[in-house]
Amino acid sequence: xxxxxxxxxxxxxxxxxxxxxxxxxxxxxxxxxxxxxxxxxxxxxxxxxxxxxxxxxxxxxxxxxxxxxxxxxxxxxxxxxxxxxxxxxxxxxxxxxxxxxxxxxxxxxxxxxxxxxxxxxxxxxxxxxxxxxxxxxxxxxxxxxxxxxxxxxxxxxxxxxxxxxxxxxxxxxxxxxxxxxxxxxxxxxxxxxxxxxxxxxxxxxxxxxxxxxxxxxxxxxxxxxxxxxxxxxxxxxxxxxxxxxxxxxxxxxxxxxxxxxxxxxxxxxxxxxxxxxxxxxxxxxxxxxxxxxxxxxxxxxxxxxxxxxxxxxxxxxxxxxxxxxxxxxxxxxxxxxxxxxxxxxxxxxxxxxxxxxxxxxxxxxxxxxxxxxxxxxxxxxxxxxxxxxxxxxxxxxxxxxxxxxxxxxxxxxxxxxxxxxxxxxxxxxxxxxxxxxxxxxxxxxxxxxxxxxxxxxxxxxxxxxxxxxxxxxxx
Numbered sequence: 001x002x003x004x005x006x007x008x009x010x011x012x013x014x015x016x017x018x019x020x021x022x023x024x025x026x027x028x029x030x031x032x033x034x035x036x037x038x039x040x041x042x043x044x045x046x047x048x049x050x051x052x053x054x055x056x057x058x059x060x061x062x063x064x065x066x067x068x069x070x071x072x073x074x075x076x077x078x079x080x081x082x083x084x085x086x087x088x089x090x091x092x093x094x095x096x097x098x099x100x101x102x103x104x105x106x107x108x109x110x111x112x113x114x115x116x117x118x119x120x121x122x123x124x125x126x127x128x129x130x131x132x133x134x135x136x137x138x139x140x141x142x143x144x145x146x147x148x149x150x151x152x153x154x155x156x157x158x159x160x161x162x163x164x165x166x167x168x169x170x171x172x173x174x175x176x177x178x179x180x181x182x183x184x185x186x187x188x189x190x191x192x193x194x195x196x197x198x199x200x201x202x203x204x205x206x207x208x209x210x211x212x213x214x215x216x217x218x219x220x221x222x223x224x225x226x227x228x229x230x231x232x233x234x235x236x237x238x239x240x241x242x243x244x245x246x247x248x249x250x251x252x253x254x255x256x257x258x259x260x261x262x263x264x265x266x267x268x269x270x271x272x273x274x275x276x277x278x279x280x281x282x283x284x285x286x287x288x289x290x291x292x293x294x295x296x297x298x299x300x301x302x303x304x305x306x307x308x309x310x311x312x313x314x315x316x317x318x319x320x321x322x323x324x325x326x327x328x329x330x331x332x333x334x335x336x337x338x339x340x341x342x343x344x345x346x347x348x349x350x351x352x353x354x355x356x357x358x359x360x361x362x363x364x365x366x367x368x369x370x371x372x373x374x375x376x377x378x379x380x381x382x383x384x385x386x387x388x389x390x391x392x393x394x395x396x397x398x399x400x401x402x403x404x405x406x407x408x409x410x411x412x413x414x415x416x417x418x419x420x421x422x423x424x425x426x427x428x429x430x431x432x433x434x435x436x437x438x439x440x441x442x443x444x445x446x447x448x449x450x451x452x453x454x455x456x457x458x459x460x461x462x463x464x465x466x467x468x469x470x471x472x473x474x475x
Contacts, residue, residue: 043072043076044076045073045076045077045080048069048072048073048076049073051069052066052069052070052073055069062096062099062100063096064096064097064100066096067092067093067094067096067097067100068093070089070090070092070093070096071089071090071093071110071111071114073086073089074086074087074089074090074093074114074118075114077089078117078118083118083121083122084118084122086114086118087115087118087119087122090111090114090115090118091111091115093111094108094111094112094115097111104138104141104142105138106138106139106142108134108135108138109135109138109139109153112131112132112134112135112138113131113132113135113156113160115128115131116128116129116131116132116135116160119131120164125164125173125176128164129180132157132160132161132180135153135157136153136154136157136184139153139154146190146191146194146195147191147195148191148195150191151188151191151192151203151207154184154187154188154191154207155188155206155207155210157181157184158181158184158185158188158210158211158213158214159210161177161178161180161181161184161214162177162181162213162214162217162363164177165177165178165181165217166363166365171221171224171225172228174221175221175225175227175228178214178217178218178221181214181217181218182214182215182218184214185210185211185214185215185255186255188207188210188211189208189211189255189258189259192204192207192208192211192259192262193258193262196262196265196266204262204263204266205263205266205267208259208260208262208263209259209263211255211256211259212256212259212260212288212361213361213362213363215252215253215255215256215259216252216256216291216361216362217362217363218249218252219249219252219253219256219292220362222249222252223249249292253288253292253294256288256361257285257288257289260281260284260285260288261285263281263284264278264281264282264285267281275308275309275348276309276348276352278308279305279306279308279309279348279349279352280305280352282301282304282305282308283301283302283305283352283353283413283416285301286298286299286300286301286302286305286413287359287361287411287413288361289301290359290380290381290411290413291359291361291411295380298421299420299421300420302353302413302414302416302420302421303416303418303419303420305349305352305353305416306346306349306353306416306417306418306420307418309346309348309349309352309353310346310348310349345418346418349416349417349418350417353413353415353416353417354415354416354417354424355415355424355426355427355428356375356377356381356412356413356414356415356424356428357412357413357428357429358370358410358411358412358413358429358430358431359381359410359411359412359413360410360431364431367434367437368431368432368433368434369431369432369437370429370430370431370432371429371430371432372427372428372429372430373386373387373388373427373428373430374386374387374425374426374427374428375387375407375425375426375427375428375430376423376424376425377412377414377415377423377424377425377428378414378423379414379415379420379421379422379423380414380421381411381412381413381414381421382408382411382412383404383407383408383412383428383430384404385404385425386403386404386407386430388400388403388440389440391440392439392440399439402439403436403439403440406432406433406435406436406439407430407432407436409433409436410431410433412428
């Protein structure tokens with residue numbers, strides 16, 4: 001088995017960035033919202049304080065250049081973990097922006113995100129939320145509630161809330177960030193749908209994926225933790241309606257499904273779309289169905305995804321015709337069952353879908369690892385047998401069962417062929433949760449004779465458990 005650390009979301013490079021350039025990039029959507037807190041200042045704290053003193057001595061104290069200097073000072077202080085002092089600098093920069101451009105100046109947006117970051121680091125989630133809500137209202141007032149220009153700000157707000165959720169100390173604290181993210185994601189989805197004809201396919205896809213990530217994260221949280229008793233989770237439809245874990249999971253399923261369907265439609269309508277891109281998007285929709293236990297819908301989507309790749313093979317059919325004319329002695333057995341079966345075979349489809357792969361719509365935690373292992377995956381995307389490494393061969397049958405259960409914390413897209421999903425055996429990139437990594441680390445080497453007996457026993461229990469838990473399609 002080959003082990004490597006799982007991929008994690010990349011962050012902007014920590015390189016010196018001029019303050020004016022940085023603000024321009026943030027406001028134009030070229031940098032994520034928290035880039036203002038991650039970029040390094042171009043001068044030291046002492047140099048910035050001296051520059052501020054010189055600027056204040058020669059002006060009225062509210063010159064626009066002072067706002068830039070105070071913002072850069074906040075960045076420098078943040079790098080030194082002087083969070084409270086950085087917060088004061090960011091607030092001063094924001095006040096100068098308001099004096100020069102008005103209380104509703106959109107230029108406050110990066111300052112508000114920096115203020116939110118500082119409050120969160122100081123443990124004051126409520127004030128951090130207030131700062132983000134102010135950025136949210138500023139954007140709506142500036143662009144309009146359903147204007148596509150609002151999308152970059154909404155996306156930054158969602159990225160911020162997701163990052164805060166993943167860094168929360170407890171599930172209850174983290175859930176508060178999901179509540180806020182849920183409302184913003186619903187707004188973002190509505191804006192995307194309202195502007196589906198005007199927004200570019202590539203840009204819209206990125207925003208749809210953020211909506212998908214939020215809804216998947218909410219559903220996973222509810223599955224693992226349920227709803228807190230004082231959650232305040234409601235959907236406004238004229239009257240506030242409290243949501244149970246099951247009903248809100250269904251809301252997350254529907255919202256994510258809508259976003260994925262729009263990605264498929266966008267690719268289909270695009271002038272430069274290709275079969276591979278479209279097939280992968282349809283298969284991803286099938287993945288969504290699968291993780292939400294919509295087995296029949298998943299099967300239909302997978303079959304369609306493979307079928308879409310056969311378009312790529314049209315050129316090969318033309319080459320076959322030319323080969324036949326050049327070789328008249330070659331027999332044409334197109335009426336045989338074997339020929340009919342080969343007509344549905346797609347080289348591209350096999351390339352894309354022959355091997356199972358882990359289904360992940362959210363952020364991959366940094367403490368997860370990926371191991372290449374020989375495994376058997378059934379047509380429902382469940383791992384039913386694994387060829388464990390030598391150090392795991394001393395496991396008891398119960399330990400084998402526990403290991404297989406941990407493997408199936410992640411659902412897998414099954415192998416897909418012309419007839420839809422299918423069982424397969426072979427190497428997969430197996431995503432390992434920390435508990436499974438710890439179980440493997442604690443194991444000791446032993447004789448290989450224990451492997452198949454324990455794996456078969458674990459497989460039997462896993463199959464019985466999966467069959468009993470399979471849900472029916474949603475109406």
